[in-house]
Each structure stands twice: as C-alpha cells, then as structure tokens.
Amino acid sequence: xxxxxxxxxxxxxxxxxxxxxxxxxxxxxxxxxxxxxxxxxxxxxxxxxxxxxxxxxxxxxxxxxxxxxxxxxxxxxxxxxxxxxxxxxxxxxxxxxxxxxxxxxxxxxxxxxxxxxxxxxxxxxxxxxxxxxxxxxxxxxxxxxxxxxxxxxxxxxxxxxxxxxxxxxxxxxxxxxxxxxxxxxxxxxxxxxxxxxxxxxxxxxxxxxxxxxxxxxxxxxxxxxxxxxxxxxxxxxxxxxxxxxxxxxxxxxxxxxxxxxxxxxxxxxxxxxxxxxxxx
Amino acid sequence: xxxxxxxxxxxxxxxxxxxxxxxxxxxxxxxxxxxxxxxxxxxxxxxxxxxxxxxxxxxxxxxxxxxxxxxxxxxxxxxxxxxxxxxxxxxxxxxxxxxxxxxxxxxxxxxx
Numbered sequence: 001x002x003x004x005x006x007x008x009x010x011x012x013x014x015x016x017x018x019x020x021x022x023x024x025x026x027x028x029x030x031x032x033x034x035x036x037x038x039x040x041x042x043x044x045x046x047x048x049x050x051x052x053x054x055x056x057x058x059x060x061x062x063x064x065x066x067x068x069x070x071x072x073x074x075x076x077x078x079x080x081x082x083x084x085x086x087x088x089x090x091x092x093x094x095x096x097x098x099x100x101x102x103x104x105x106x107x108x109x110x111x112x113x114x115x116x117x118x119x120x121x122x123x124x125x126x127x128x129x130x131x132x133x134x135x136x137x138x139x140x141x142x143x144x145x146x147x148x149x150x151x152x153x154x155x156x157x158x159x160x161x162x163x164x165x166x167x168x169x170x171x172x173x174x175x176x177x178x179x180x181x182x183x184x185x186x187x188x189x190x191x192x193x194x195x196x197x198x199x200x201x202x203x204x205x206x207x208x209x210x211x212x213x214x215x216x217x218x219x220x221x222x223x224x225x226x227x228x229x230x231x232x233x234x235x236x237x238x239x240x241x242x243x244x245x246x247x248x249x250x251x252x253x254x255x256x257x258x259x260x261x262x263x264x265x266x267x268x269x270x271x272x273x274x275x276x277x278x279x280x
Numbered sequence: 281x282x283x284x285x286x287x288x289x290x291x292x293x294x295x296x297x298x299x300x301x302x303x304x305x306x307x308x309x310x311x312x313x314x315x316x317x318x319x320x321x322x323x324x325x326x327x328x329x330x331x332x333x334x335x336x337x338x339x340x341x342x343x344x345x346x347x348x349x350x351x352x353x354x355x356x357x358x359x360x361x362x363x364x365x366x367x368x369x370x371x372x373x374x375x376x377x378x379x380x381x382x383x384x385x386x387x388x389x390x391x392x
Contacts (some may be wrong), residue, residue: 007380054342055357063363066354090327130344133355134380137341140358172294204352206306206365213367219348243367 001145001152004138008131008156010225015127016160017044018190022116022165024086025170032113039117043124050125051132060140067205070126074198074247077122080115081191082257085184088141089261131157186235188257193237195253196246203243211245306330311379311387313330313356314338318387331366343385345379348377350389 019040026032050069051055057065108204139252140269174182197263202208232238237250287293309323309331316339323331325331335345346353369391378385 001385004310054355055360058355058357058360058362066362067364130355130379133342133344137343137358137380140341166336200351206330206332206352207365209365212352223348225348239351243351 001148001155004134004149004152005156005159007134008153009159010128010129010230012157012160013163013230015123017167017231017234018123018165019120021171021183021186021190022120023164024171024179025187026116027112027179028146029113030189031110034118035113035117036120039120040124042122042129046121046125047132049127051136054133055130064205064207067201068207071198071201071205071207073126075120075198075203077119078191078195078198078253079120081187081194082253082260084115084119085187085191085257086260087115088180088184088263089108090264090266112256166234172236185262188254189236190234192250192253192255194232196237196242196250199243199246199249200239203245208245211248212243215239215244215247217241236241239265287350299319300377303318306332307392308332308334309389310334310336312336312338313343316378316381316384317341318376318378318385321387323387325377325389325391327371328368331365332391333366333389334361334363336361341380343381344379347374347377347389349374350376353379 008270018253019036023032023036026036054066057067057069061068136152169184171179199208208231217240217279222229222232222238222240224230224238224240229238229240239246242250307329308324309325311317311323311333313335323333333345333352335354335356337343337358338386340358342358342360343356345356345362345364347366349372350369352364352366354362354364356362366389369389370384371392374389374391376387376389
C-alpha cells in the first residue's frame with residue numbers, strides 16, 4: 001500500500017505544484033476558479049484518453065509518438081506561461097493592485113486566464129495518464145492485494161492535493177505587493193524547466209542528438225526522483241543529470257521570457273524601475 | 281538586441297529539430313518484460329555509440345520503462361513494444377527499471 005501511495009504521489013507532485021501556483025497567481029480574478037476547474041477536468045479527460053490509447057500513441061510517428069506528444073504539450077505549456085508573464089508585464093501595473101477586480105481590460109484578461117487554464121490541463125493530463133495506467137495495471141492484475149493498493153493510490157492522490165493547498169496557502173501568505181513579483185519569477189523558472197523536459201523527450205525520440213552529453217551528475221547529492229528533488233525539478237527545473245542542450249534551452253527560455261517581459265513592459269523607458277518593479 | 285537574441289533562439293530550435301539528426305547509426309538492444317521482470321536482466325552495448333533500446337511488454341498490464349542514468353522514460357502498453365533512443369554512453373553500468381514495478385523489474389545495461 002505504501003508503495004502504491006509513493007508511486008502515485010510522485011506522479012502527482014508536479015501537477016499539484018503547478019495547480020497550486022496558478023491558483024495563487026489568479027487569486028481574486030473573477031472567473032479564475034471556474035476556469036482552473038475546467039482545466040483540471042479537461043486534463044483528467046485527456047489523461048484517460050492518453051492512457052486508453054497509450055499503445056497507439058507509442059506506435060505513432062514511427063514509434064516516437066509518445067515523445068513527440070509529450071514534447072508538444074510541454075512546449076504548449078511553456079508558450080502559455082511565457083505569454084502570461086509577458087501579458088502581465090504589459091498590463092501588470094494597473095492589475096497588480098485591486099484594479100483587477102474592476103475588470104480592467106476584461107477581455108484580454110480572460111485570454112491570459114485561458115492560457116493558464118491550458119497549463120493546468122496539460123499538467124494534469126501528463127501526470128494523470130501515468131496514474132491512470134498504473135491504476136489500470138492494478139485492477140487488471142487482480143492480485144489479492146488490489147484493494148489495498150487502490151487505497152494507497154487514493155491516498156497518493158490526496159497527498160498530491162495537499163501539495164496543491166500547501167503551495168497555494170504558502171504563496172498567498174506573501175503580502176500582495178510582493179506576490180506578483182514572486183509568482184512572475186516562479187512561472188519563468190517553471191516554464192524554463194518544462195522547456196528542458198521537452199528537450200529530454202526530443203532526445204529520447206532521437207529527433208535531437210546534438211549536445212546530448214551530460215553536463216553534470218549531482219544524483220549522488222540530490223536525486224531528482226527524491227521528494228525534495230522532485231519539488232525542485234518542478235519549481236526551478238532541477239535535473240540531476242541534464243544534457244548540455246537541455247541546459248542551453250533552459251537558460252534560453254529564462255532569458256527569452258525575461259527579455260520579452262521587459263520589452264513589453266510600459267515602464268521600460270526607466271530601466272532602474274523596471275529592474276525592481278516590486279519595490280516602492 | 282532583444283530581437284536578435286529572439287531570432288537566435290528560434291534558429292537554435294529549428295537547427296536542433298532538423299530531421300538530419302535522425303540519420304545517425306545506433307546499436308540495437310532488446311529486452312522483454314515478463315511477470316514484471318526484465319528478460320534478460322542484463323544487456324550489453326558498445327561505448328560511445330548511440331543505442332536504440334527495444335522493450336517488449338509480455339505482461340497483461342502496462343509498464344513504464346525508465347532509467348535515470350540513461351535519461352529516458354516511456355510507457356509500454358500491455359502486450360506492446362516500444363523503442364527509444366539513448367545517447368552515446370561512456371563505459372559503465374546503467375540501471376533501468378519498470379516504474380510501476382520497481383521492486384521486481386530491474387535491469388542493467390552494461391556499456392563497454
């Protein structure tokens with residue numbers, strides 16, 4: 001039972017953290033709870049479909065369908081997170097205060113929200129499909145301990161939900177004037193980490209072979225499959241044995257989002273203020 | 281300057297994704313999963329050569345072939361067969377496992 005709990009929990013940590021962050025980012029935004037709920041629901045449906053058609057997916061595109069699909073949805077999530085940050089940079093000043101409740105630029109605000117809904121759906125779908133397959137395996141094997149294993153899995157999902165609430169309450173405990181700056185940085189790092197993961201899938205598919213050498217090996221100090229490693233893996237994209245290309249894409253994503261946000265920020269004419277937007 | 285960097289990033293992506301990269305010769309290693317164990321439990325492959333691993337799942341439940349050191353993870357449907365690409369490796373022993381049955385399904389790729 002403990003084994004099943006750990007396996008399921010490990011799979012849902014990433015989705016749990018991401019949903020927690022996005023709940024905090026959109027706190028107080030009208031309609032955000034409905035949209036995140038829809039994202040989770042769409043993600044669950046997607047997870048079921050991916051799990052049900054895992055065999056077909058694996059055989060698609062000359063056997064690299066699974067990797068290409070993962071790389072694709074990860075890239076989509078990166079694009080959505082990047083777009084959100086850039087949009088917030090260009091509209092953030094009037095929204096950062098409680099103006100967001102007044103419906104300033106409601107339409108594009110809703111679009112930014114939809115982008116985050118997509119990120120939630122992708123996160124839930126990726127992790128959820130693996131949990132679904134694991135559970136299906138448990139049920140299909142009809143072992144005597146199946147019920148116990150299912151109970152363990154249920155607890156694993158609950159533990160994942162606990163991660164979501166811990167993340168959310170941890171973040172919203174930050175004073176409002178700091179919260180925006182913190183979540184902006186957090187989302188930039190999450191996006192960079194996801195971009196790095198997309199590269200890992202492209203390398204596994206053989207679609208990318210350049211710069212596949214391992215940049216460093218810190219697995220002896222902090223394995224990225226350990227609990228803390230897993231959390232860092234999601235939050236800042238920590239990998240214990242990244243390839244050189246993975247690192248390059250990671251930093252390129254960090255730089256691109258930061259530069260584009262700065263570029264679209266209305267305050268960019270005054271760089272000394274743009275450098276520290278949260279300090280007043 | 282930002283536009284230049286942005287264009288450089290796009291170019292880097294395009295270059296990295298070019299299909300020419302697919303053409304490289306690789307060594308094929310085959311392994312099966314039966315009763316949640318790898319058969320054979322030890323594979324061998326030459327060093328400094330890209331490796332293709334073919335995994336056949338003979339069980340009636342899905343599994344996830346995973347290796348930290350080879351940096352791969354891929355679902356294998358019940359009765360399914362997958363292949364995955366591993367970068368050229370230095371000599372050594374590389375562990376792999378079925379993420380859903382790690383207690384029984386463990387194997388090693390010996391690279392020499």
